[in-house]
Amino acid sequence: MPTEALPYTCTFCGCLCDDLEIRAEGGRVVEAVGACGRERPYLIGIETTPGPPPPCRLDGVETTAEEAVRAAARILADAKAPLVVGLGRATNEAARQAIALADRIGAAIEVGDAASAWPRVVAMQRSGSIGATLGEVKARADVVVFWGCDPATTHPRHFERYSRVGRDGRRAIVLDAGETATSRLADAFLAVDPERELDLLLTLRALVREVPLDPHRVEAATGHGLAALQDLAETLQGARYGAWFMGASAGRGSIELAEARRQAVTALVRDLARKTRFVSIGLGEAGNAHGVEGVLAWQTGFTPGADLGAGFPESWPGESSASDRLARGLFDAALVVGGPAPAIPVGKPWIFLGDADDEASARATAALPAGAPGIDDSGTFTRVDGVSLPVRALRPSRTPGAAEWLARLNEALGGATS
Amino acid sequence: MSTLLIRGGRIVDPANDVDSEGDVWIRDGRVVPAPADPDARADRTIDARGYVVMPGGVDVHSHIAGSKVNAARIMRPEERRGDARAMRRWRDFRSGTIGSVPSSFSTGYLYGGLGYTTAVDAAIPPLGARAAHAEFGDVPLVDKAMLVLMGNNHLVMEAVKSKDRAAVERTVAWLLDSARGFGVKAVNPGGVEQWKQGGARIAGWDDRVDGFDVSPREIVVALAEAVDALGLPHPLHFHGLNLGIAGNWEATLEGMKALQGRRVHMAHIQFHSYGGSPDAPADFSSQVGPLAEFVNAHAGISVDVGQVMFGDTTSMTADGPTGHYLANLTGRKWYNHDVEQEDGCGVSPIEYQDRNFVHAIQWAVGLEWFLRVDDPWRVALSTDHPNGASFRTYPDVIALLMDRNLRDETLARLPEKARERTGLKDLAREYTLSEIAIVTRAGPARILGLAHKGHLGPGADGDVTIYAPDDDRRRMFALPRWVVKGGEVVVDDGELRAAPIGRTLFAEVDVDPAARAALSARLGEAASFHPTNFGLGLEDLSEPLGVRTGARP
Numbered sequence: 014m015p016t017e018a019l020p021y022t023c024t025f026c027g028c029l030c031d032d033l034e035i036r037a038e039g040g041r042v043v044e045a046v047g048a049c050g051r052e053r054p055y056l057i058g059i060e061t062t063p064g065p066p067p068p069c070r071l072d073g074v075e076t077t078a079e080e081a082v083r084a085a086a087r088i089l090a091d092a093k094a095p096l097v098v099g100l101g102r103a104t105n106e107a108a109r110q111a112i113a114l115a116d117r118i119g120a121a122i123e124v125g126d127a128a129s130a131w132p133r134v135v136a137m138q139r140s141g142s143i144g145a146t147l148g149e150v151k152a153r154a155d156v157v158v159f160w161g162c163d164p165a166t167t168h169p170r171h172f173e174r175y176s177r178v179g180r181d182g183r184r185a186i187v188l189d190a191g192e193t194a195t196s197r198l199a200d201a202f203l204a205v206d207p208e209r210e211l212d213l214l215l216t217l218r219a220l221v222r223e224v225p226l227d228p229h230r231v232e233a234a235t236g237h238g239l240a241a242l243q244d245l246a247e248t249l250q251g252a253r254y255g256a257w258f259m260g261a262s263a264g265r266g267s268i269e270l271a272e273a274r275r276q277a278v279t280a281l282v283r284d285l286a287r288k289t290r291f292v293s294i295g296l297g298e299a300g301n302a303h304g305v306e307g308v309l310a311w312q313t314g315f316t317p318g319a320d321l322g323a324g325f326p327e328s329w330p331g332e333s334s335a336s337d338r339l340a341r342g343l344f345d346a347a348l349v350v351g352g353p354a355p356a357i358p359v360g361k362p363w364i365f366l367g368d369a370d371d372e373a374s375a376r377a378t379a380a381l382p383a384g385a386p387g388i389d390d391s392g393t394f395t396r397v398d399g400v401s402l403p404v405r406a407l408r409p410s411r412t413p414g415a416a417e418w419l420a421r422l423n424e425a426l427g428g429a430t431s
Numbered sequence: 432m433s434t435l436l437i438r439g440g441r442i443v444d445p446a447n448d449v450d451s452e453g454d455v456w457i458r459d460g461r462v463v464p465a466p467a468d469p470d471a472r473a474d475r476t477i478d479a480r481g482y483v484v485m486p487g488g489v490d491v492h493s494h495i496a497g498s499k500v501n502a503a504r505i506m507r508p509e510e511r512r513g514d515a516r517a518m519r520r521w522r523d524f525r526s527g528t529i530g531s532v533p534s535s536f537s538t539g540y541l542y543g544g545l546g547y548t549t550a551v552d553a554a555i556p557p558l559g560a561r562a563a564h565a566e567f568g569d570v571p572l573v574d575k576a577m578l579v580l581m582g583n584n585h586l587v588m589e590a591v592k593s594k595d596r597a598a599v600e601r602t603v604a605w606l607l608d609s610a611r612g613f614g615v616k617a618v619n620p621g622g623v624e625q626w627k628q629g630g631a632r633i634a635g636w637d638d639r640v641d642g643f644d645v646s647p648r649e650i651v652v653a654l655a656e657a658v659d660a661l662g663l664p665h666p667l668h669f670h671g672l673n674l675g676i677a678g679n680w681e682a683t684l685e686g687m688k689a690l691q692g693r694r695v696h697m698a699h700i701q702f703h704s705y706g707g708s709p710d711a712p713a714d715f716s717s718q719v720g721p722l723a724e725f726v727n728a729h730a731g732i733s734v735d736v737g738q739v740m741f742g743d744t745t746s747m748t749a750d751g752p753t754g755h756y757l758a759n760l761t762g763r764k765w766y767n768h769d770v771e772q773e774d775g776c777g778v779s780p781i782e783y784q785d786r787n788f789v790h791a792i793q794w795a796v797g798l799e800w801f802l803r804v805d806d807p808w809r810v811a812l813s814t815d816h817p818n819g820a821s822f823r824t825y826p827d828v829i830a831l832l833m834d835r836n837l838r839d840e841t842l843a844r845l846p847e848k849a850r851e852r853t854g855l856k857d858l859a860r861e862y863t864l865s866e867i868a869i870v871t872r873a874g875p876a877r878i879l880g881l882a883h884k885g886h887l888g889p890g891a892d893g894d895v896t897i898y899a900p901d902d903d904r905r906r907m908f909a910l911p912r913w914v915v916k917g918g919e920v921v922v923d924d925g926e927l928r929a930a931p932i933g934r935t936l937f938a939e940v941d942v943d944p945a946a947r948a949a950l951s952a953r954l955g956e957a958a959s960f961h962p963t964n965f966g967l968g969l970e971d972l973s974e975p976l977g978v979r980t981g982a983r984p
Contacts, residue, residue: 020961032961141764148771148959290629311535311566314504314511314528325517325526399498401562
C-alpha cells in the first residue's frame, strides 16, 4: 500500500490532520505517529489486510451486486418523491455522483446532519462571512478567541497545528458557559450564560463601534460589568490579526438562535476588520460535511440542501428540506449514504450505502456495502476552512467505494451523466 | 475515425487571413485539410451555406471555479431562485441555476451555448488548485485552464528579495507544477500581503512590503522575467495596483513602464484606467487615451477589457483589500477568505446602474479600450466575469462594438456629466466581423499562446461556431446555429445535443527534484497541511492536456 510512503489523513475530528504516519506489522496498525490521544486508540489494531468481501443485501438477505444494484435502481426510478440523505462522511468524489443521481431522479438532497449547517449557510447568505485558511491563523494571529467551544477536548491538535495557543506570544481568550480544558490553558476566561450569548455578542459589537452604553443595562443583558467587556473589546481591537473560533452552532445556546449568533459574529468581525485584521472560523466537525456542501453548491448553486424535484434546483431554508420531509414522512423512497441511518417508516423502500456492519444494512430494503474513507476508501475531504486534502485508505478495499456504487446506480438509471 | 464537414459557409478565420466561403473538415476532433478526393464524404455534413463560420470562442479571463466562485454561489441564493433563473434537467443533461455566477454544469452549457469552447479561470491560489480542478471536472463543453496566483506568495517574495533570478524561476515553476496551472497571475503584487498584515496600504510601485522588504515593481518584474525564462506560452497575467480607485491610471501606466518592454497581459484594464483622485470622487473620469497610446506603441503588451454592463452582478477578486473597499462602499454582504501564503478572495454583490455617474463612466471606459487599441489582436473581449457583468452579456458587448448608433443610444441616457468625462462619443470606429472574431477567439488564443485554438487551419481543435447572419448582432451572437466541440455537434439550433466534459490545459514545466524538495520543506514549516498534499498529480485533473513550455512562439 502506498500509505507507508504518504502521510495519513485523520478524519476523526474537524482538524483533518494530514500528517500522520501509520506503521503496520503482522497485518495490523501498530503505531500512528503524530496521532492525538483520541484518534490513536482507534487506529491501533486496525487490520491492514482485507477480510472477505461483505455481501449486498435485499431485505436483509444476501444477494449479488448486480441484483442489488438493479433492485436499488428500480426503487429510485419508481419513486415520485425520493430523498438522498446522509453524505456527512462521503468523499467529494462520492458527493459528485450522489448529486448527479439526485438530479436524475428529482430527489431532495441534504448533507449530513444539517441542523447546524442551515443556520450557518443562511447567516452567510444574509451577511457574508469573513474567514481564512487555518495556516493564516497559524502564521499571523496574536489574539485567538474560543467562543462556546473546547478544542482542547474535542480537537486535540488544534493548538499545536492551527491556533498555536501557548506559543509565539499569542493571547488566547475563552468565552464559554463554564471552565473547560481549553479555558484552563487560556490567558483569559469569561463565563457566558448560554441564554445570553447573543446579547453579549451584540454588546461587544456596540463597544467596537463605540456606541455609548448604559452600564446597568449592559450588566442586566450580559451578566458582566461594562468595564470587563470594554477590556475585552480593547483586546480584540488591539489584535494585529485576530481569530474567532466557534463550534458548529456558534455557541452553546439554543439552535433557534444559531443563525442570529452567526450573523452577530460576522457583524462583529466585520466591524473589527475596519480597525484591524480579524476573521472567524469554525472548529470543524468530523467527516466531510464541508466538502460535500461545497460540491452541492457548485453543482446546484445551493447548499447544504437542494430540492431537485421540480427538474431544477430549489432551496427554501426554513420551509422545506430533505431532513424535514424525512421526519414528516413526506417521501416515497430514500437513499442513505453512510450511517447512522435514520428511522424509516415501514413500507417505504430505501437503500443504504455504507458499512456492511452498520445495523442499517440489515434494515434497508437494499444494502450496498462500501468501506469508510480513510480505512477502505480513498478520495478527497475538505477542511472547515475550505482546504481540500487527500484521504487515503489504510488497506485494499474489499468492496467498491461509495463513489463507484453511485456511478453504477447512475448507469443503471440510464446512462452516463454529463 | 469520424469526420465532420462544414460545407460552404463564410469562414471568418483571421489567424489564417481567411474571410471567404469554403469548407472546414474535421477528423477525430481536429481540423484537417480537405481530402484530395473531390468525392470524399464525411460521416456528417453541416450545410453552412449562408452562415458565418468561426473558431470556437476563447475567454482569456474569467472566474468559473474555485472557492471564490463557490462562495458567491452560496452567498447569493436571491439571484438563482425560480424557473427563469434555472436550467432544467433535460435528457441526460444536468440541471442548474444561473444568476451572475451559474452552477458548474450550467456554466459550461451557457458558455457552450454562446459558442465559447475555452475558458481560463484567472485567479486560483496554489492551495485552492485541488478544489478548482475537481470543479473543472463538472464544467462541460469548454476546455479549461487556470492561472495561478503568485504576486503575494511568501516563497516568491523571499526569492525576489534575494535578487536571485534562478531562485524566482525555480519557485514559479514549482508552484505552477504543483497546482497544474497553465499560467502565472499577479494580483496587486505585495499589496494583498501588506493588507493581510494590517500594514499601511501599498499604493505605489516602490512601496515596501513589510516583513519581505520587496516592492511591487520588484515582484512584477521578477515574475515577468521568470515566466519568459521558463518559456510559458502565456505572458505574466497582471492585475495591477489600486483596482477601481479614482486616479489609478497613473499607477497603471507606471506599471506597464516598469516592465520595460517585457511581454505582459494586463487584466481587466478597464478597472485600472480612471482619472480623478480618491479624495475627489466627482473628478472621476476616463484616462484610456494615454494608456491605450502606450499599449499601441508597445507590441509586447496585451489587455483584456473587463467591460462593465449595467445590471446586478457579483464582484469577486483575489485582491482582498479591493474586496473590502467595495463591500464597505456598497454596505452589502461581504465574503472574505484569506489563503495562507498567497492572497485569498473578497466577494460582494454589486449593481451597475446607468444613472450612476461612476458606473456610467466605467461602462464607457471599457468601450473606449476596445475602440482605442489599434491592433485588435492585443485586446481581448472580457467582462472579467462576473465582475463587470456575466459572460452571458458578451453578445451585447459585441453589438455595441459593431454599432456606433447603439453606443450613442446608450450614451444618451447616461448622466450628462458622465458623457463629458469620457471620449466615447467621439469614437466612430465600428468593429468588422473579422475584428469580432479576433477579440473573441483568435486574439485570446494567441495571447494565451495556444497554437491549436482560435483558428480553423489544419491541426486546430475541431471547435467551431456557426452563426446565422443577422442585422441584430446581439441575437446573432447569442444564438449560434451550431456549435461544434472537438468535431462533435454540441449545440444545434439552441438545443444542447452533447456535453463532452472538455480538457484541462496545464503547462508542462520541469522542476528540479532538489528544488522541489527544498521548497516543499520550506512550505511545510509554515503551512497548515502536509507539503506532500500540496502538489497535484494528473489523476487530480479532468481530462488533462499538457501544453509544452520552453519554446516561445
